[in-house]
Amino acid sequence: MRRSSLWNAVLLAVALALAVACARRVPPPPPVAAAPAEAVCFACFWDHQEPGFKDELAAFYEKYATPDPLIRADVRYLLGRVLGDRERLCGALHDLEALREQLEDPRRRLLADETLAFTAGECGGDASHWFGQAAASARGAGEAWKGSVYEAAAGGTFRPAFGETPIRRRLDVPADAVAVVLGESAIVVAPQERVAVQVERTVRDWLSYQMTFDMVRKPEARDALLTYHEGARLRDLLAAVDARVEALPGTIAVRRGGTWYAPDEEGVFRFEVLPDKIQYPTTRIAGDLALLLDTHGISSLVQSAVGREAALVVGCGDHPAKMQAAYHLARRGTDVYFPCDRFVSEVIGYEAPGVLVGSAPIRKEGERAVIGGVPVTFRLDETIVVENADLRGRFQYYDAPARYFRALGALAPLKLEWVSIEAPGQSARVVQRARDLDATAIAVRVQTREDYEPVRDWLVERAANRAVLFHTAPYSDGYRLFSEFPGRTTFGDPRPRFLRSLPETSAARVE
Numbered sequence: 001m002r003r004s005s006l007w008n009a010v011l012l013a014v015a016l017a018l019a020v021a022c023a024r025r026v027p028p029p030p031p032v033a034a035a036p037a038e039a040v041c042f043a044c045f046w047d048h049q050e051p052g053f054k055d056e057l058a059a060f061y062e063k064y065a066t067p068d069p070l071i072r073a074d075v076r077y078l079l080g081r082v083l084g085d086r087e088r089l090c091g092a093l094h095d096l097e098a099l100r101e102q103l104e105d106p107r108r109r110l111l112a113d114e115t116l117a118f119t120a121g122e123c124g125g126d127a128s129h130w131f132g133q134a135a136a137s138a139r140g141a142g143e144a145w146k147g148s149v150y151e152a153a154a155g156g157t158f159r160p161a162f163g164e165t166p167i168r169r170r171l172d173v174p175a176d177a178v179a180v181v182l183g184e185s186a187i188v189v190a191p192q193e194r195v196a197v198q199v200e201r202t203v204r205d206w207l208s209y210q211m212t213f214d215m216v217r218k219p220e221a222r223d224a225l226l227t228y229h230e231g232a233r234l235r236d237l238l239a240a241v242d243a244r245v246e247a248l249p250g251t252i253a254v255r256r257g258g259t260w261y262a263p264d265e266e267g268v269f270r271f272e273v274l275p276d277k278i279q280y281p282t283t284r285i286a287g288d289l290a291l292l293l294d295t296h297g298i299s300s301l302v303q304s305a306v307g308r309e310a311a312l313v314v315g316c317g318d319h320p321a322k323m324q325a326a327y328h329l330a331r332r333g334t335d336v337y338f339p340c341d342r343f344v345s346e347v348i349g350y351e352a353p354g355v356l357v358g359s360a361p362i363r364k365e366g367e368r369a370v371i372g373g374v375p376v377t378f379r380l381d382e383t384i385v386v387e388n389a390d391l392r393g394r395f396q397y398y399d400a401p402a403r404y405f406r407a408l409g410a411l412a413p414l415k416l417e418w419v420s421i422e423a424p425g426q427s428a429r430v431v432q433r434a435r436d437l438d439a440t441a442i443a444v445r446v447q448t449r450e451d452y453e454p455v456r457d458w459l460v461e462r463a464a465n466r467a468v469l470f471h472t473a474p475y476s477d478g479y480r481l482f483s484e485f486p487g488r489t490t491f492g493d494p495r496p497r498f499l500r501s502l503p504e505t506s507a508a509r510v511e
């Protein structure tokens with residue numbers, strides 16, 4: 001019995017070791033079908049939108065005019081999904097089949113063939129044939145991995161591998177620390193460096209009626225970028241440095257169970273894609289395969305960004321999976337800028353050579369651009385008044401300050417005062433509590449004019465007042481605080497630096 005027990009223990013130890021060794025690459029499941037399977041609920045997307053918006057959007061696109069035949073077909077496809085109109089959807093395929101031979105640009109030809117492949121099954125077409133065509137077009141566009149996926153899908157042999165990406169973190173806080181510096185992290189962008197970006201809110205935004213992006217792979221001109229959210233910050237970047245900004249459409253995702261995943265550079269599906277991005281009417285679906293035309297978030301950019309040898313990746317960071325993808329890129333030495341930084345708390349103390357920066361400003365320094373690099377010091381014995389929220393939908397991001405300082409406060413002896421808000425535009429609650437406590441530090445999100453004015457007025461009151469801004473850089477009112485109050489506004493830095501003594505000129509010493 002003792003020998004048997006010892007042998008069982010040895011077998012258990014070996015099994016555990018093998019499990020650890022395989023943690024980052026899960027064995028592949030059976031083939032993924034590029035054929036009708038459990039349906040994606042495209043109609044469910046509208047459950048989370050304002051009443052009447054679906055009809056308003058459909059009415060706009062009904063009248064949408066463009067000289068580009070590929071965009072016309074794409075808009076027809078979008079309308080088919082929005083309205084649940086199979087005749088219109090299949091009509092878009094008919095348009096693309098007639099058009100594809102005229103499309104000289106390989107990226108545009110690829111989109112046409114991909115759309116035919118992913119949607120043929122719904123319209124009585126031969127999906128295998130069109131996946132074969134899409135495989136050839138993908139290789140012609142320089143996307144060999146995607147071509148191999150489509151070739152396997154055509155033959156019914158596609159077996160995706162899945163993996164995980166645990167974030168390795170370490171933050172050493174000296175026992176005698178007296179202060180913390182936030183905002184030192186900085187990404188430096190040199191002339192002609194390649195910057196890979198998500199499609200949505202940079203070059204195209206179907207929800208906001210911006211559909212002029214032609215799918216051609218090229219560096220985007222500053223004037224071609226959208227004027228809000230990530231597009232606005234990319235405009236700032238190009239105003240500071242002559243970089244090469246390239247949007248990355250057309251990421252493949254695979255469903256496993258009820259969850260969809262996007263791939264890393266080796267084609268291992270690691271990064272969760274949120275359900276609403278799958279439910280976009282511009283997403284192409286074939287069984288358990290999806291094509292994310294309007295890429296959104298770092299999780300949908302890894303495979304393409306690495307393939308394009310991007311030095312910097314720019315996209316949304318408002319989900320843990322997006323932070324896993326950002327960490328994965330940083331581990332390869334790629335920098336990541338995510339102005340929407342609700343989940344920056346997930347990467348506090350990350351260990352990787354690349355630099356991760358959240359809701360930070362951009363400035364010109366000589367011939368280069370600098371993202372971040374706006375350090376502000378906070379004493380550990382001073383109170384920081386932190387905004388918190390329990391909101392839903394498009395207002396949920398107001399909990400970003402609390403997420404960050406809750407995580408940092410678990411690692412360092414901070415004095416934190418929590419203030420809950422119940423709606424946007426309530427930053428006055430935060431600054432009033434700071435006045436009540438005679439506190440000189442707040443952490444807040446500034447999206448609206450109603451958020452901006454109380455924070456601005458409070459910063460004007462005295463030079464000691466400082467603010468850490470979260471999920472703020474995408475919005476013009478919030479973003480201006482960085483330039484209006486330099487040295488006193490900063491961002492939730494994933495790499496805080498702790499001090500054993502205060503610098504003589506620190507604003508944190510001012511009472």
